[in-house]
Amino acid sequence: MAKLEIKNLHVSVDTDQGTKEILRGVDLVINSGETHAVMGPNGSGKSTLAYSIAGHPKYQVTKGEISLDGVNVLEMSVDERARAGLFLAMQYPVEIPGVSVSNFLRTAKTAIDGKAPALRSWIQDVRVAMENLKMDSAFTERNVNEGFSGGEKKRHEILQMELLKPKFAVLDETDSGLDVDALRVVAEGVNRIKDSNDIGVLLITHYTRILKYIKPDFVHVFVAGQIAEQGGAELAERLEAEGYDRYVNA
Amino acid sequence: MAGASETIQHGLSEHSHGFGVPIQTRSERIKSIKVDDFAEISTREEQWRYIGSDELGGLDKSGLEEFSGDITASTADGVVTSWIESDHALFGSAGIPEDRVSAAGWEAAKAAYLIAIPANSSPEPSSIEIKSLVSDPSALHVIVHAAKGSQATVVLQHNGDAVLSENIEIIVDDEASLTLVSIQEWNTKSIHSSAQFAKLGRNSKFKHVVVSLGGSVVRVTPSAYFDAPGGDVSLFGLYFADAGQYLEHRIFVDHSQPNCKSRVTYKGALQGQKAHTVWVGDVLIRAAAEGTDTYELNRNLLLTDGARADSVPNLEIETGQIQGAGHASASGRFDDEQLFYLQARGIDELEARLLVVRGFLMEIVQQIGIPELEDRLAQAIENELEGTVR
Numbered sequence: 001m002a003k004l005e006i007k008n009l010h011v012s013v014d015t016d017q018g019t020k021e022i023l024r025g026v027d028l029v030i031n032s033g034e035t036h037a038v039m040g041p042n043g044s045g046k047s048t049l050a051y052s053i054a055g056h057p058k059y060q061v062t063k064g065e066i067s068l069d070g071v072n073v074l075e076m077s078v079d080e081r082a083r084a085g086l087f088l089a090m091q092y093p094v095e096i097p098g099v100s101v102s103n104f105l106r107t108a109k110t111a112i113d114g115k116a117p118a119l120r121s122w123i124q125d126v127r128v129a130m131e132n133l134k135m136d137s138a139f140t141e142r143n144v145n146e147g148f149s150g151g152e153k154k155r156h157e158i159l160q161m162e163l164l165k166p167k168f169a170v171l172d173e174t175d176s177g178l179d180v181d182a183l184r185v186v187a188e189g190v191n192r193i194k195d196s197n198d199i200g201v202l203l204i205t206h207y208t209r210i211l212k213y214i215k216p217d218f219v220h221v222f223v224a225g226q227i228a229e230q231g232g233a234e235l236a237e238r239l240e241a242e243g244y245d246r247y248v249n250a
Numbered sequence: 251m252a253g254a255s256e257t258i259q260h261g262l263s264e265h266s267h268g269f270g271v272p273i274q275t276r277s278e279r280i281k282s283i284k285v286d287d288f289a290e291i292s293t294r295e296e297q298w299r300y301i302g303s304d305e306l307g308g309l310d311k312s313g314l315e316e317f318s319g320d321i322t323a324s325t326a327d328g329v330v331t332s333w334i335e336s337d338h339a340l341f342g343s344a345g346i347p348e349d350r351v352s353a354a355g356w357e358a359a360k361a362a363y364l365i366a367i368p369a370n371s372s373p374e375p376s377s378i379e380i381k382s383l384v385s386d387p388s389a390l391h392v393i394v395h396a397a398k399g400s401q402a403t404v405v406l407q408h409n410g411d412a413v414l415s416e417n418i419e420i421i422v423d424d425e426a427s428l429t430l431v432s433i434q435e436w437n438t439k440s441i442h443s444s445a446q447f448a449k450l451g452r453n454s455k456f457k458h459v460v461v462s463l464g465g466s467v468v469r470v471t472p473s474a475y476f477d478a479p480g481g482d483v484s485l486f487g488l489y490f491a492d493a494g495q496y497l498e499h500r501i502f503v504d505h506s507q508p509n510c511k512s513r514v515t516y517k518g519a520l521q522g523q524k525a526h527t528v529w530v531g532d533v534l535i536r537a538a539a540e541g542t543d544t545y546e547l548n549r550n551l552l553l554t555d556g557a558r559a560d561s562v563p564n565l566e567i568e569t570g571q572i573q574g575a576g577h578a579s580a581s582g583r584f585d586d587e588q589l590f591y592l593q594a595r596g597i598d599e600l601e602a603r604l605l606v607v608r609g610f611l612m613e614i615v616q617q618i619g620i621p622e623l624e625d626r627l628a629q630a631i632e633n634e635l636e637g638t639v640r
Contacts (some may be wrong), residue, residue, distance in 0.1 A: 090594075095588075097582060164596070
């Protein structure tokens with residue numbers, strides 16, 4: 001049983017107009033096996049929360065804490081956080097020319113585990129995970145994210161989540177840009193990984209449609225860098241009907 | 251420009267370059283073995299656009315010393331090395347200097363070091379170590395002759411301290427197949443300018459692999475000439491420039507015969523302040539060269555700020571009756587977002603850079619076909635990276 005704890009988190013970014021505070025005191029506790037949905041209008045700070053957990057250098061934590069099983073995450077480098085068990089499925093995965101998917105996956109797995117995976121079982125694991133996500137086996141020979149369609153990029157993110165077996169996964173708008181079929185495949189993948197590895201999931205989304213496939217235990221509504229309201233899955237249903245206007249215009 | 255095509259791959263941004271009208275057409279360039287036939291070096295000349303006389307350590311002047319370093323050959327059975335005088339039939343048979351530094355070297359080197367591969371033989375790879383310990387401007391002339399029907403690989407390894415103008419003539423006879431690897435791993439203050447002329451016989455194959463890693467100024471100008479139809483030339487190169495290093499590669503493929511093929515693939519990595527690389531790829535398809543098939547590509551990967559990669563492909567086409575002609579040139583940056591992506595998967599910064607640079611450059615290293623040498627160069631590339639990663 002692991003616990004990811006965020007306390008009074010304040011995060012700023014540098015802009016051309018000076019430093020701008022985006023998160024203004026966020027509190028969140030996620031336990032293994034729980035799914036938390038963070039929903040909110042554009043610009044409310046949802047992605048900032050995701051990047052801050054992963055440690056992107058653009059986001060400066062000015063106040064507050066993030067801890068994983070009581071250990072201070074904010075003192076860790078990006079790669080240390082990943083090795084500690086945090087995973088971020090990115091909204092915009094970048095291209096890495098010259099690095100094949102297969103080489104990348106093996107390098108990442110070796111880094112996370114601290115040792116190279118046994119070759120035969122690893123090849124098998126990759127094959128099964130790709131079949132589950134309905135990915136063509138030729139995919140591994142392509143360069144990371146190079147020329148991938150939007151759907152391929154998101155499947156590739158979930159493939160990594162499956163193979164790297166994190167304790168907590170943050171999914172940053174993984175549903176954006178997916179058609180219904182791809183959304184179902186990706187959501188099934190997330191559910192399968194979550195159930196078999198007992199991981200905690202922080203699902204960041206603007207829309208409610210992915211929540212039809214991935215049932216959240218908790219829903220947090222993000223407005224202007226703070227949690228404006230929280231509840232269970234029924235809150236998502238209300239947002240589906242009412243939208244965010246109630247919070248934005250309040 | 252009929253038949254020219256341009257492809258940008260890898261999602262990299264296209265580099266600004268002078269595609270279009272060459273400053274001077276390549277066929278009109280002066281050829282001479284006399285220094286005085288060339289004008290003093292000036293940035294007004296296209297060849298010397300990026301580097302001045304004061305950076306060449308005196309290599310553009312008459313009266314260079316003859317090379318006084320060591321040449322150590324480990325050759326396979328049948329491959330013979332010897333010194334030949336300038337009246338030998340092979341001397342000057344592959345090419346004539348097209349710039350002042352090359353002419354200065356030609357003038358000063360009275361004899362040439364010949365590596366001869368017998369006809370119809372297929373020896374194991376030969377390795378020639380060219381080691382200099384002096385920094386007086388000097389001259390060396392090397393000739394590699396692959397006789398008819400032979401199949402061979404020759405590695406020229408340049409080490410030590412040098413200020414050297416080198417001319418390498420490569421004669422690939424009819425039906426022969428030669429791989430020539432030229433590795434520049436000089437000590438940090440060395441200055442090296444190497445003109446490498448290849449002449450291809452009927453239905454011959456020539457693969458050229460240039461690897462430039464060490465030296466203050468390294469300038470390699472490989473050129474390929476077809477003496478008969480049916481020649482096939484592949485020119486590969488990789489370079490890795492560190493802070494303050496200047497590495498220039500100017501390629502010339504002269505398609506003067508019908509039904510010949512050429513491929514040019516150069517890749518460079520750069521890191522550090524004032525790391526500067528120049529790649530110029532001139533391909534000339536003369537009116538007689540019907541059925542030509544050519545493609546040239548240059549890619550550069552900038553690993554840090556403060557580095558500069560110039561990339562200039564030039565394609566001159568004098569006949570429309572060709573198979574294909576194209577080029578691609580792009581310079582990309584290993585940026586913070588790529589680093590973040592890899593780190594977010596547990597990979598530390600050094601390993602992330604290694605992963606990217608290995609993937610980028612090993613394609614060229616793997617062209618050599620000698621596993622031990624490929625491994626050693628892979629390690630040399632990693633050492634370059636580890637030297638300056640923060």
